[in-house]
Amino acid sequence: MSSLITERRVISMIILLLTVGLVVSTFGLQFADLGGAFSPMFFPRIILIILMGLAVLNVVVDVISTPSKTPIQLGPVLMIAAAFVAYVLVLVPLGYFISSVGVGIVILLALGVRNPLQIIAIPVVGAGSLVLLFNHVLKMPLPVSPFVWWL
Amino acid sequence: MIQSIPEAMSLILTFEGLLVLTFGTMMGIVLGALPGIGSTVAVAMILPFTLTMSQAPAILLLLAIYAGSVYGGSISAILINTPGTPQSAATCLDGYPMAQRGEAGKALGWATMASVIGGLTSAVVLVFAAPQLAAFALNFGPIETFALILLGLTCIVSVSEGSLIKGLIAGFIGIFLSTVGGDPITGEARFTFGQFQLIAGFNLLAVVIGVFALSEVLTRAAALRDDGTQLVGFNGIVLPKLHEWKGRIKGLVKSVLIGNGIGVLPGTGAATAAFISYAEARRSAPTRENFGKGEPDGLIASEAANNSVTGGAMVPTLALGIPGDAITAVMLATLTLHGVTPGVRLMTENPVLMAAIFSGFFVINLMLLPLGMLVSRMAAPILRIKEAYMLVMISLLCTVGVFFVRRNPFDLLVMAGAGIFGFILRRQSYPMAPLVIGMVLGPTLEISLRQGLIITDGSFSAFFVGHPIAAVLVIAAAGMLSLPLIRALRTRKSA
Numbered sequence: 233m234s235s236l237i238t239e240r241r242v243i244s245m246i247i248l249l250l251t252v253g254l255v256v257s258t259f260g261l262q263f264a265d266l267g268g269a270f271s272p273m274f275f276p277r278i279i280l281i282i283l284m285g286l287a288v289l290n291v292v293v294d295v296i297s298t299p300s301k302t303p304i305q306l307g308p309v310l311m312i313a314a315a316f317v318a319y320v321l322v323l324v325p326l327g328y329f330i331s332s333v334g335v336g337i338v339i340l341l342a343l344g345v346r347n348p349l350q351i352i353a354i355p356v357v358g359a360g361s362l363v364l365l366f367n368h369v370l371k372m373p374l375p376v377s378p379f380v381w382w383l
Numbered sequence: 384m385i386q387s388i389p390e391a392m393s394l395i396l397t398f399e400g401l402l403v404l405t406f407g408t409m410m411g412i413v414l415g416a417l418p419g420i421g422s423t424v425a426v427a428m429i430l431p432f433t434l435t436m437s438q439a440p441a442i443l444l445l446l447a448i449y450a451g452s453v454y455g456g457s458i459s460a461i462l463i464n465t466p467g468t469p470q471s472a473a474t475c476l477d478g479y480p481m482a483q484r485g486e487a488g489k490a491l492g493w494a495t496m497a498s499v500i501g502g503l504t505s506a507v508v509l510v511f512a513a514p515q516l517a518a519f520a521l522n523f524g525p526i527e528t529f530a531l532i533l534l535g536l537t538c539i540v541s542v543s544e545g546s547l548i549k550g551l552i553a554g555f556i557g558i559f560l561s562t563v564g565g566d567p568i569t570g571e572a573r574f575t576f577g578q579f580q581l582i583a584g585f586n587l588l589a590v591v592i593g594v595f596a597l598s599e600v601l602t603r604a605a606a607l608r609d610d611g612t613q614l615v616g617f618n619g620i621v622l623p624k625l626h627e628w629k630g631r632i633k634g635l636v637k638s639v640l641i642g643n644g645i646g647v648l649p650g651t652g653a654a655t656a657a658f659i660s661y662a663e664a665r666r667s668a669p670t671r672e673n674f675g676k677g678e679p680d681g682l683i684a685s686e687a688a689n690n691s692v693t694g695g696a697m698v699p700t701l702a703l704g705i706p707g708d709a710i711t712a713v714m715l716a717t718l719t720l721h722g723v724t725p726g727v728r729l730m731t732e733n734p735v736l737m738a739a740i741f742s743g744f745f746v747i748n749l750m751l752l753p754l755g756m757l758v759s760r761m762a763a764p765i766l767r768i769k770e771a772y773m774l775v776m777i778s779l780l781c782t783v784g785v786f787f788v789r790r791n792p793f794d795l796l797v798m799a800g801a802g803i804f805g806f807i808l809r810r811q812s813y814p815m816a817p818l819v820i821g822m823v824l825g826p827t828l829e830i831s832l833r834q835g836l837i838i839t840d841g842s843f844s845a846f847f848v849g850h851p852i853a854a855v856l857v858i859a860a861a862g863m864l865s866l867p868l869i870r871a872l873r874t875r876k877s878a
Contacts, residue, residue: 243811248550254559263571269836272573276559282689283555290548304810308604313803316597316778320795323782333784336775343604343771354772358779365662366770367764372787 244294248287268296308342315339327377333362391738394439395746403436404743407444408750410577411451412758413765416458417773418465422710424596425452427588428780430717431787438721439736443716443743449710450502450693451754453641453653457494457686458759462487462617463766465536470653473661473685481675487623493679495620495755497686502748503640505694508643508783510741516702517730523835526846530856532828535705539817547867549813557821558828560585567830580793587716587822589785589794593801594808594815595709600774601806617763620756623679634664634680635687642688646695653692660688683867696745701725701740705824709816712823720788 258273258280270273315338322333336355345351363383367373377383393402407429416423420441429448456471462476475492480488523531539554561575564584638660645656646775663682665674674681697714699705704710718725723736730737750870785798805815838846847854 243807258576261573267436268841269833270568272569272571275833276562276573279555279558279562283552285557286548286552288557290552293546293548303607306605309806310654312601312604313799313806317796318800319797320782321793323786323795324792328782328786331777335778339600339604339775339778340771343774345769345771350772354581354775355728356777358776361778362783366431366783368434370435372431374783374786 241291243295244287244291245355248284250289251284251287255284273341295375309345311342312339315342324375325378327376327379328374329359329363329383330377330379332362387738388735388742390735391742394739395443395743399440400443400743403440403444403755403774404447407447408451408747411453412455412458412751412755414448415455415468415645416759416762416766417768418459418661418766419821420452420773421456421468421595422449422470422620423591423713424599424777426710426713426717427596428777428784430654430720430820431784432643433717433721434787438723439739439743441634442718442723442740443747444745445714446697446740447712447747450690450744450751453661453690453693454495454498454502454751454755455762456689457498457759458491458613458762459766461490461494462763465639467582468624468653470657471652471685473657473689473853474682476661476685477678477681479674481679481682482617483638484677485616486677487617488619489623490677490679490682491617491620491755491759493682494686495752496623497635497638497683497749497761498690499752500635501687501690502693502751503689503745505646505695506741506745506748508647509701509744511696512647512698513564513741514730515728516698519728520703522852523753524850526840526850527853529745529831529835529846530706530752530850530853530860531703532824532831533705534856534860534863535699535824536820537860539820540846544587546812547580548816549811553808553813553815554686554817555574557818557823558825559821560590560818561825562829564795568833580624584786585797585822586788586791586794587819588713589798590801590822591709591713591716591819592781592785593798594818596777597802598805598809598815600778601802602809603761603770603774603811604808605806606863608828609849617760619760622756627679630669633678634668635683635837637663637667637686638687639691640752642691643695645688646692647693653689653696656692657689657831665699672723675849690748697744699730701737704827705821708797709819713821719826729840764840812878832837843855 255277256278261273263272315335319331319335322334333355336358337351339350340354363374368375395404411425412431414420414428415422420428426445426448429445433444435491436444452468453470456468457474457478458465460471461465461482462475464475465837466472466475472551478490478494481487498724520531536803539550561584563583564572566573572582631726636662641660641663642653642656645659661681661684664680665671668678668680670678696711697707700711700715702725704715706715713805721730723733781798782795784793784794788794809815835846836843
């Protein structure tokens with residue numbers, strides 16, 4: 233059973249289900265009924281129906297073919313992905329420098345860097361030089377910190 | 384447009400113009416040399432720096448990054464046996480063996496000369512082919528444009544490494560993403576699901592940076608590569624002497640022709656050109672038995688071809704607004720960001736800008752020789768930088784790039800989402816270039832199809848009656864789509 237459910241097959245099924253869902257949604261949306269090529273759903277519907285056909289073919293191919301496993305270090309990926317989503321959410325309220333240093337530290341830790349000096353210095357120097365360049369040299373301000381005006 | 388070249392040169396040969404070209408070429412070489420960044424990410428990363436610049440210098444800077452990065456890829460290919468860009472993969476085959484036997488400087492010398500010659504010829508192709516193609520496109524109405532975009536989309540077939548179905552799925556996802564937001568004819572919101580930020584659609588650059596750069600960070604984190612980069616001894620470039628060229632000119636000319644020919648075809652790209660050229664040189668060169676063991680003819684074949692592609696690939700991009708691959712798709716997006724709409728009107732309405740692009744491209748390729756010699760010495764130690772540090776910098780620069788396009792925090796969220804989505808798809812062998820090509824060409828495909836159907840009263844067959852250009856383009860598109868099928872049938876027959 234577990235050999236039937238592979239990462240590849242699950243992704244193919246998700247793509248198929250999402251596409252079917254979108255195709256169905258095109259029939260439920262309400263637009264001014266102009267008909268034919270004037271309809272806002274005319275083009276997306278064609279694209280989604282073709283995509284659905286391809287997704288069905290893809291599922292068939294992935295079910296028939298022998299699954300190949302690509303090893304993955306899931307921990308670092310999840311850490312970086314979660315940190316990045318949090319980063320883009322706090323970037324404007326906290327400012328570019330503080331949030332960038334935070335995400336930089338998480339990325340370095342996730343990638344196995346353990347030297348505390350390097351963990352602090354690399355994000356501080358990287359984010360600091362970009363803030364200096366954009367905020368103070370090019371005068372194209374990145375989001376600034378609510379705590380200090382120069383960062 | 385040729386008449387505008389003196390005016391364009393006066394723009395380029397200023398302190399600011401030369402500074403932009405020098406800085407861009409140097410940056411391009413360094414970014415191209417860093418494995419994993421590649422030309423597409425390099426151009427996307429530098430984009431925010433151009434937003435305060437006027438049109439011509441901004442576009443020239445990005446062109447310099449593009450040309451410089453294609454050459455820069457050869458530095459890491461030769462010194463650490465890791466191609467900085469996919470285009471330089473064939474360079475490893477003979478470049479690294481030369482470096483291992485203590486001829487790294489000489490190998491980079493051959494690579495530099497071949498790249499410069501390849502780049503210069505491609506600049507000539509760009510100057511002469513782009514206006515001709517654009518003039519031909521004057522005959523195009525919505526129906527011809529639809530057929531042309533359809534042909535452009537078939538390049539998805541050639542950029543789909545591995546599985547054609549997965550490539551097509553990625554391409555159609557890209558086209559679908561381009562439909563999110565306001566309808567181009569009625570203005571009604573589509574697929575926004577109540578999110579007002581989606582009314583303007585997905586920001587192309589946020590998606591591009593997400594699926595290429597951010598997903599690369601996640602891919603590398605998933606693989607956790609070894610950081611033990613071994614640099615071979617290198618004390619600067621040694622240019623080949625005149626007598627050493629004896630017997631190699633024919634191969635060089637052949638590689639340049641292959642590169643230029645492949646460059647103008649949408650979807651083939653520099654990596655394909657380099658490998659085809661290498662295979663041809665290996666087949667026909669008198670030194671063929673030395674290929675793979677450090678033969679300069681192999682290096683010349685790869686580097687002359689991949690740099691010859693750069694100008695050629697810009698021909699359909701500038702003349703028709705059709706990108707041939709991911710890098711030209713990003714270039715097209717950046718041109719649009721700077722208020723430049725590629726196509727025939729660009730040639731007629733803004734001849735000075737076009738002349739500046741053409742002349743600038745020529746100057747950039749001339750500059751590759753001295754700058755390549757200078758920067759390769761500086762870039763060599765950079766190759767020792769730990770991958771983790773580089774990934775932090777890529778992440779921080781991606782954010783800056785996306786933020787400056789519209790200063791919209793929602794775009795950052797789109798980038799993060801695209802990065803995770805891109806990582807998941809890439810792990811399952813879905814290529815990302817078709818997604819970007821689909822997203823770039825999608826809006827024109829939609830508007831031309833719908834306008835065409837409105838003109839013909841909804842009759843799709845009327846598209847081709849009385850529209851011979853459209854008919855030929857659609858037949859060519861069908862031919863391109865059926866090529867992999869024919870190839871597969873042939874392979875089965877011969878087996």
